[in-house]
Amino acid sequence: MTEIAIVQLGPDEGERLRDVRLRALQESPDAFGSSYAREVAFSAEDWAERLKNPHSRWWVAEDDVLGDVGLVCMLMEESGAHLLSMWVAPEARGRGLASRLVDRSVEWARSAGAEQVQLWAVDGNHAARALYAAKGFVRSGKVMALPSNPSLMESHYVLSLLFRQARKEDVPAIVRLLADDPLGAAREGAPDDTRYLMAFDRIEANPHDELIVAEREGEVVGTMQLTYLAGLSRLGSERCQIEGVRVAASTRGQGLGGKMIQWAVDRARARGCAVVQLTSDKSRTDAHRFYDALGFTASHEGYKLSLG
Helix, strand or coil: CCCEEEEECCCCCHHHHHHHHHHHHHHCHHHCCCCHHHHCCCCHHHHHHHHHCCCEEEEEEEECCCEEEEEEEEEEECCEEEEEEEEECHHHCCCCHHHHHHHHHHHHHHHCCCCEEEEEEECCCHHHHHHHHHCCCEEEEEEEEECCEEEEEEEEEEEECCEEECCHHHHHHHHHHHHCCHHHHHHCCCCCCHHHHHHHHHHHHCCCEEEEEEEECCEEEEEEEEEEECCCHHHHCCEEEEEEEEECHHHCCCCHHHHHHHHHHHHHHHHCCCEEEECCCCCCHHHHHHHHHCCCCCCCCCCCCCCC
16 A cells, blocks of 8 residues: 655645645535636636645645645634645545544644634535544534535534543542632542542543533643533523533633633533523632623522532
C-alpha cells in the first residue's frame, strides 16, 4: 500500500488547490455548499487569494503514487474555527484519511487559540456524520438547506476545544475545584478518596448525566455537572440541571464561567431541553449577580434537607 502524507499548501500552490478542489466538487456535488460550475470560473488570482488568506489553512492528502486524494480547509472566524471543504477521493477511502485531515486541521485551530470548531454536514452523508461524531462533534440544533442543492438539508456541528467530558484521571482536580471555597472546603474530603471515583463511575454510566471540565494547556480549570431530567410537565420535555459549577482561582475574572454556562445552555438546547435550571446557595451573592447577568431569573424558592 502506498504512503499518504498530510501536506499544508503554500501560498504559491493555487493551481494545485484548484485541481483537487474542482475534482472534489465534481465527484461529490451534494457534499458542498458551492458548485463546480461556480468555482471552475475562478481565476488564478482567486485560487491564490484563498491560500494567501492569513486566517485560513489548506491541507491535502498526498499519495506518492496517486497524487492528491484529499482536501480540508480550516478558516478562523469571530465565532471560532470553521472546518470546510472536507473531501477524500473514492480510491483512497477506507484508509483513515478523513480522520487524519480532521485531526490535522483541528490541531492547527487549537494552536491558533480557537476554543471551538464548527462545520456543516449534509444529513444524508452518513459516513461524514459518523466521522464527526467519533471526533466529538455534536449537533448544535441549527439546520438549513444546502446552498448548492436546496432539496438537501444540512446540520450544524460543533466541537469544543475548551470543554470536554471528564475522565477518571480528572477526578482529583475536580474535587480540588469543588473544595476551593468556604462552603466546599467544609464538605469535601481528600481528592484521592475512593468514594469520588465510585461516584464518577455512576455518573459516567448514566446517559442522563455529564461531568464536564474546562481544560487549558492540559490543566483542568473549570468543572460543572449537567443532568437531564425527564418529566411529564411541558409536554414531557426534558430539563437540564446545572450543578457543581466551579472555576479555578487562577482563571477567575477572565470570562470562563460565562463561557461554561453558555456552552451548557447551547448543549441543552441542542438536546431539545425546554428549561435550564440551577440552584445557588443564598450566601453566594456574587454568583447570583453572575447568573442574573446571563439571563437566569430567581423565579423559585429552593429547599434542601440534609440527610447526613
